[in-house]
Amino acid sequence: MHSLPDFLAHYTACPDCDLLLHKAKAPAGYSVVCPRCRRIISRSTAASIAKVLALSIAGLLLYLPAMLLPLMTFKSFGFSGSANILESILNFYRNDYYFVALMVLLSAVVMPLILLATIFLLSWQLQRKKYPTYLAGLFRIHLHLEEWAMLEVYLIGILVTIIKMSPTSDIDYHSGIFCFSCLVLITLAISSIVDRDLFWQTIEDQSHEDEKETLSEQHHQGTASTAAEKGLVLCHICHKLSPTTLAGTGCPRCRTNLHMRKPHSVARTWALVITSAIFLAPANLLPIMEVDFLGVPSRSTILDGIIHFFQDGSYLIGLIIFTASILVPVFKIIGLVILLRATRPGHHHFLVQKAKLFRFIAFIGRWSMLDIFVIALLSVLVDYGFFTSIHTAPAATYFSFVVAATMFAAMTFDPRIIWDACYPDDTPQYQEQTATPLGKTL
DSSP states (O other), X not given: OOOHHHHHHHEEEOTTTOBEEEOOBOOTTEEEEOTXXXXXXXXOOTTHHHHHHHHHHHHHHHHHHHHHSOXXXXXXXXXXXXXXXXXXXXXXXXXXXXXXXXXXXXXXXXHHHXXXXXXXXXXXXXXXXXXXXXXXXXXXXXXXXXXXXXXXXXXXXXXXXXXXXXXXXXXXXXXXXXXXXXXXXXXXXXXXHOOHHHHHHHHHTOOOGGGOOBGGGOOOBOOOOBTGGGTEEEOTTTOOEEEGGGTTSBOTTXXXXXXXXOTTHHHHHHHHHHHHHHXXXXXXXXXXXXXXXTTEEEEEOHHHHHHHHHHTTOHHHHHHHHIIIIIHHHHHHHHHHHHHHTTSTTOOSSHHHHHHHHHHHHHHGGXXXXXXXXXXXXXXXXXXXXXXXXXXXXXXXXXXXXXXXXXXXXXXXXXXXXXXTOOGGGSOXXXXXXXXXXXXXX
């Protein structure tokens, strides 16, 4: 018989289905996958701490040039307009679109800086083998906020803006756009090589060689069960198992409040989904952009803009905007309704597919901000006074509400609820995880 601390040191649970799993350390370049819901439990990267430290330093050095230097200049009929990232946000504020300005400020400026700063300080201390008490809280903040940094979406918005305006304007590219593009690549690289298990284990100072088992060394067999059935609760941030007696208190490792399931998950998700559906109608029916040409205003909805791209032959850009601005919000609302109905008794079919649906919904939420970023750039770059100018219209505020509400809905939903009524016979008769190459799993 193993003591409880020994048991907890060698086991974990799937955050999406709560299946109790024997811990496994995958080889570098591979990911560990839950055998029941196919969730990626962990990714392993060689020299993760050193690589993250180097990339975070590069990201911090590029941050100010990427935000302050001009991105590009549009020239048309003797008029010109240029802008950087901050100017595109200030334009929303000057025109009284405060919530839109706040969303763009947080997602394109504030959150990326916080993420770079926190991961730099964390990796720097771990590389020096220093473990101050604030490291766990620092990593917790980083993981909480990483969904809200949308630099890659902003970069796609820049590309859409260039394609939209290239037939009517001459475009001069400045150093800011190259700094920003490099910053996006760096942030994407950091998110892909952070070995979360290694970081948490190092923070906890429990990196003992006898606990680093490989997949080939595991031969534990037995009937599958969940953490809840064994009287254990999983921290949803650092994924540490603790006895249920600690539920309602702070996690021993990261101090996050422990709960068997996210409190009031279904009710909160329903409220946010209904809110999203209410705001979706004005977001699509009201004009989102206004173009003034020689003093004559012309307003267009999201769908009008998509039709314009298709009429001009820009089918790829039209399809991207249609997917991000119309299909994604509608798909998220419908998908979350399906998942919410799956929490009711008698809805225990296609659970693996529903788990994949949830992960896909959580992944695509940020991409709906694409249209807002395009408008942010156009309203600054195309400001030629009386001749022509582009302004934000009321639908932008409603659309930002839809994006925020659907993202919060995905965060408040607890996918483990749809698995709670399952019995051991519904799961594979083993507790090993499987390892597959990175990039080859969902």
